[in-house]
Amino acid sequence: MSEAGTPVFSVRNLWKVFGPKADRVPGSELADLPPAGLRERTGCTAAVRDVSFDVEKGEVFVVMGLSGSGKSTLVRCLTRLIEPTSGTLAIDGEDVLGMDTTRLRELRRHRAAMVFQHFGLLPHRTVLDNVAYGLEIQGLGRTERRAKAAELVEKVGLSGLEDRRPAQLSGGQQQRVGLARALAVDPSVLLFDEPFSALDPLIRREMQDEVVRLHREEGRTMVFITHDLSEALRLGTRIALMRDGGIVQLGTPEEIVGSPADDYVREFVRDVPREQVLTVATAMRPPTAGEGDSGPALRPGATVSEAIEAVARSGEPVARVTEGGRLLGVVDHACLLDVVAGTGAREVTV
């Protein structure tokens, strides 16, 4: 972790409690109560409880959980759209909770831009003016901001629709406007709050591809909130799984699927096609004599389903896992079937 430098977001022991006299909850014995007990005793709800994590530069950090798990509150705490109750929060090493109004406004204007589930577009403005809105807020001149906005409208694939109003666009198009508006201010981190939940499955897929493309091309840091496991697995460099305001497990998609931290996570990932998430690095075993000589070669990052295909095509009993010409191990039918069936005793070693 240290090699990536200062994390973009560094969150430690963050709490957000809603309700009367909320600040007495964190750090007291009330903090250990289950949600129902807490509500009964104090009338408070802990939307975010004692959460700590770092978001590294250039990664897509996915926060996943069912509705009511506190994920949307958490992402709003990052720019203090919701004021956290306690804990520490830093962006690029700078304390966010201590910022005054002006500094906070600067943070929101330049460093972190957000994309919302229900788009949050201004209905009385055209697409172009909606995209330019963030720049207008910053005080940029009309021609300048419009030129920049036009660039982004093009980038998200809405060319020709500049003069439409949001109400005339489809949901997917509206969210592209929201994305362009966030990108227009050139933020160091993009925050997505369930951006694609309101869209049709096909459009959702398309928009996910768009995010993947953006991430690949620009390497922008993203914090992505979702309740959709497959979306989380597709996009996430790392995934934080939330339940009742706390993080249950934090790890790569492979770690989440391959070695669930508890029964809740296990239940959650039960239906995931494991062969598409787990890599051969997890499934391989040390080679016995002679096995390293033949068979197709795979990178350690290849998924098990890719390995199955390679093995089936080659007709060899095993496939070799190699990195830089060095043999790391082999996978045979048994290894691969274990992954698919979920019977492998092997757990991912972190």
Add this chain to the structure above:
Amino acid sequence: MATAQATTRTASGPPGSRPLAALRDRPALGKLLLLLVIAAVAVPFAQARWGGGVWPGALTVDLSGPLGEVNDWIIGNRDSHPLFLYFFGHISNAVVLSVRGVYLALLALGWAGVAAVAALVAWRAAGWRLALTAGLSFLVCGLLGMWVPTMQTLALMTVAVLASVVLGLLLGLAAGLSDRTFRVLRPVLDTMQVLPAFAYLLPVVLVFGIGVPGAVLATVVYAAPPMARLTALGLRGADAGVMEAVASLGATGRQRLLSARLPLARKELLLGLNQTIMMALSMAVIASVIGAGGLGDRVYQALSSVDVGAALAAGIPIVLLAVVLDRTTEAAGRKAGTEPTGPAALRGVRGWALAALIAAAVAVVGRFTGGRIWPEDAIVGIAEPVNTAKDWMVDHLYTGIPVIGGTADWAAHFTSWILNPLRDGLQGLPWWAVLLTVAALAWTIGTWRTALTAVLAMAAIGVLGVWDLSMDTLSQVVAAVAVTLVLGFGIAVGAARSRRLERLLRPVLDVFQTMPQFVYLIPVVALFGVGRAPAAAAAVVYALPAVVRITTQGLRGVDPAAMECARSLGATSGQQLRQVQIPLARPALLLAVNQGVVLVLAVVIIGGLVGSGALGYEVVFGLAQGDLATGLVAGAAIVCLGLMLDRVTQPTARRQRKES
């Protein structure tokens, strides 16, 4: 059905809890029982102490003395006291000057110019069809010989509307941005909207005297509340998601207000403007009673000499003005936020510039050819033919038609068979019985809070010493409301079941809902003469459109899934109506009753001008005689009566509905 449920449920329960369970199932029953207990204790005491019958004299406070003194003091000090010299005096002067200025500007524009401006504004806001209507309407005003009064009314209204909008916007902004202001302001605004226009006249006359300043201020006070209410509601109703997105981009408070919150509330703001203009027109016409001049004054003068022809000649311009103003602002509100249409050359600023250019050209040409004021020889006098027609009606329709009688006969029968017994009954009822009835009605329909307000308002009427007069007014209101509801619900059930009937009714309702209250007096005087029955008839006609519309919408708005379910179970259309539509539309029905009561009261009070007597007449009499004390007491009683009637019929759902 509810009783059946209650009995089966209690029958199965343990025997001891039966009455309690019944109470729990039907809270209204509990309230009534509690009220009965209170009555059993309090009534014998009150009866023994003060006696039954009308409100006891021992409990009244005679305010005419002190009020008369206040009046005298104000008249004596109007020209010398600093409060008048440096505050009211300036307001009064400013109002007179601005009305005069607008009036002169309108005259300078000439009739051709005014008609052109009206047509072009309507064209920009609502399209060419309305532009035609607007232009023609102004020409008709001229043809009827009403050009000068129309311009007077327009000038007064322009000033009043501008002031109302500014005042309403400021109040609305305050209430929209601060929760505390909203909580304080909202009940005040809600209440102001249910009070009859007449109640506002006397206080302003007390301060400003009879004349244009008082008329303008009364209009402002009457017309500003809707603007304030809708501004506040619009600002508060801004989409939370959009506001959050705007905040997330780092907007300052000012930017949030100007670039998001206000534009998001555009529809409400324009609706507020529409309502303010319509209420201002309504009041500007009524304010002729306190010297507003203009069209209202012509109607008022004509009605007091039962000259229907002259009243109609002045009434038609009022109606035309109302329709044009309402349609134009309504269309502007509908268009707000939608994509601009039409050829690109005519969009936005360019279209308005073109309109201004044409208007200027027409005005200049008009000035050089026709002059400022509508030419005398181009006036079509309709007063005489109308009066001839009316005389024929008096001779042939009023009475003596075989079997069905005549209109005057109907009025006489309505008065002697319904209004008189009702009035005598109400006046003969012991005062405590009236209070109890009010409490029972208000509490079963609403909450203990509304019941308390209603009872206190009713008691205040007694204390003011106008119990008898108020019972007279109340009897007219009750009779008119009963007729309105029977007719209204009947028509609405029909309209809810037949699309064709609804389509036929819609334009009629639209026009009827736009007309100012005052105008309704003209046709009823023509048909029924003067008296209490014509006033009640005007009230019915005025309140009917709102009742029909709310009820129809309520019945139509019933969840289609529930209707489908009932149909799939094989319910007849009668069963559907009784068992699904009416129960589900209950909130709308209650709202219709509430609106009906409020609207009927407003016209019954104005009926004082056409001989309906009671409180309305007291106000008119007080104004005419300069006896402001009498008028003010009657005005206060009107306020109390309005408050009581609104609270008695105020369903709890109405508050919840407005919150959302």
